[in-house]
Amino acid sequence: MHAGEDSAELKFNSRDPVYLQVVRHFKEEIVTGRLQKGQVIPSRREIAGKLKINPNTAQKAYKEMEEQGLIVTEGNSPSRITTDEQVLSLIRSELITDAVEAFVQSIAKIQVPVDELLAIVKSKVERSYKQAAEEEQA
Known part of the structure; x- marks a missing residue:
């Protein structure tokens, strides 16, 4: 910074x-x-x-x-x-939890079955990670 x-x-x-x-x-x-x-x-x-x-x-x-x-x-x-590793770990957990809670609130109205939802999330996340890795190598 x-x-x-x-x-x-x-x-x-x-x-x-x-x-x-x-x-x-x-x-x-x-x-x-x-x-x-x-x-x-x-x-x-x-x-x-x-x-x-x-x-x-x-x-x-x-x-x-x-x-x-x-x-x-x-x-x-x-x-x-x-x-302090404990504080750093808590920060990471807090941000992940906040993101997941926001996602769950936004998707709850649709009532997607959990297995279907997890498969979609897994696919999107893997694609996103792969794309990020390719951009880093470029």
Whole structure:
């Protein structure tokens, strides 16, 4: 997340508080490997400028991430992504659960038999993974 690095674009929605969207963005960056455990992250002021958000909002997001154990700030040192494997594992589980819950809510109205649904999901996911791997090799 330093200058010149590719990071996912953050587009804010109007449903959720901005600071929580920033927290989620950091979680996604960690789970996808774009941010590594122990990696120094931009200062609150830098992230406010980069994301075009109020510095108080950035401060609130960082405070939330510290409370969740997502980042660690020691003294005057820059904030870093945690190296705590348990916290990192929980972040991954949380994002997977959120995605599955959103999917289940959206598909529940159709009442697709579970076996049929799982077969469709398996096929789509495998195709998506294969396509991603091919793009990486290109």
